[in-house]
Amino acid sequence: MSVEVEKVSKLYGSQRALDKVSFNINAGQVVGLLGPNGAGKSTMMKIISCYIPESEGSVKVCGYSTVTQSLDVRRNVGYLPEHNPLYPDMYVREYLRFVGGIYMNAGEAAKRTEEMIEITGLTPESKKKIGALSKGYRQRVGLAQAMIHNPAVLILDEPTSGLDPNQLAEIRNLIRNIGKEKTVILSTHIMQEVEAICNRVIIINKGKIVADDDTGMLRHKVKPSHEILVEFDKQIDSAVLKALPHVTSVKHSGGNKWMVSCSGDDDIRKDIFNLAVSKNITVLSMQKEESRLEDIFQQLTQS
Ligand code: ADP
Ligand code: MG
Numbered sequence: 001m002s003v004e005v006e007k008v009s010k011l012y013g014s015q016r017a018l019d020k021v022s023f024n025i026n027a028g029q030v031v032g033l034l035g036p037n038g039a040g041k042s043t044m045m046k047i048i049s050c051y052i053p054e055s056e057g058s059v060k061v062c063g064y065s066t067v068t069q070s071l072d073v074r075r076n077v078g079y080l081p082e083h084n085p086l087y088p089d090m091y092v093r094e095y096l097r098f099v100g101g102i103y104m105n106a107g108e109a110a111k112r113t114e115e116m117i118e119i120t121g122l123t124p125e126s127k128k129k130i131g132a133l134s135k136g137y138r139q140r141v142g143l144a145q146a147m148i149h150n151p152a153v154l155i156l157d158e159p160t161s162g163l164d165p166n167q168l169a170e171i172r173n174l175i176r177n178i179g180k181e182k183t184v185i186l187s188t189h190i191m192q193e194v195e196a197i198c199n200r201v202i203i204i205n206k207g208k209i210v211a212d213d214d215t216g217m218l219r220h221k222v223k224p225s226h227e228i229l230v231e232f233d234k235q236i237d238s239a240v241l242k243a244l245p246h247v248t249s250v251k252h253s254g255g256n257k258w259m260v261s262c263s264g265d266d267d268i269r270k271d272i273f274n275l276a277v278s279k280n281i282t283v284l285s286m287q288k289e290e291s292r293l294e295d296i297f298q299q300l301t302q303s
């Protein structure tokens with residue numbers, strides 16, 4: 001077991017930022033820690049990385065206790081903090097050798113630095129000062145420093161926040177590749193990110209776990225529903241759509257397009273088609289959309 005979290009609570013003064021959180025993560029999993037701002041994600045990650053102690057409960061990383069064996073834990077954990085603090089005046093290579101030097105001798109650190117530059121795609125920017133890099137490349141430096149000592153477990157706190165769409169895709173790919181060899185826990189408040197990178201998702205809200213499942217299985221946790229986007233060749237009275245069985249709402253989505261929301265799994269596309277035929281209206285297109293994970297996230301974290 002790579003990470004064992006048992007009944008962990010964290011109190012900041014009287015505020016309970018984490019409330020009896022438990023989960024286990026096997027080697028090789030890529031787990032998304034998902035939750036709205038203030039849910040307790042960063043707090044959980046800091047505890048696993050030995051940056052702050054838990055108030056109650058216990059955490060083990062690769063079998064080592066974060067409290068009594070913190071040096072062993074640190075050797076096995078790579079941590080990319082939320083705001084990725086770097087030294088802007090240091091050169092990329094210089095900085096990575098410096099961080100590597102904390103864990104190994106200078107020769108090894110220099111060797112690992114070159115490997116990390118290669119793995120994280122930093123080669124074209126490796127001669128620059130960190131302060132001169134774009135946000136995407138700074139994140140790569142952050143990932144490189146987190147992995148320099150080849151830890152078994154990587155903790156990445158909102159690794160893609162603030163990136164543009166191209167950088168986002170590149171960093172996600174990079175994390176997916178890293179995830180083939182390591183246990184990765186990443187936090188995000190973006191559902192699609194979890195779908196794109198993680199095979200398991202732990203949703204936390206107000207310091208408590210509200211869901212913990214395979215990314216694919218999560219869909220089954222909530223009331224089934226689906227939406228059908230339909231386009232007709234001419235106007236239709238939305239009341240007749242609304243009157244179809246299982247339809248819960250009908251929304252206009254421009255032109256002669258309608259978004260029809262339905263409860264349950266029953267496919268009502270046939271009903272819509274027959275309705276159109278009976279009114280002498282042609283269906284130009286019809287598309288069924290499964291309930292999205294985004295909605296599931298909202299359902300689970302509302303209150
Ligand atoms: P997330 O990363 O999910 O946005 P955090 O773990 O950063 O959430 O914060 C969880 C809660 O704990 C928030 O209400 C936050 O204000 C509070 N908190 C975090 N760090 C501290 C701190 N050092 N002192 C007091 N309260 C804190
Ligand atoms: Mg946070």
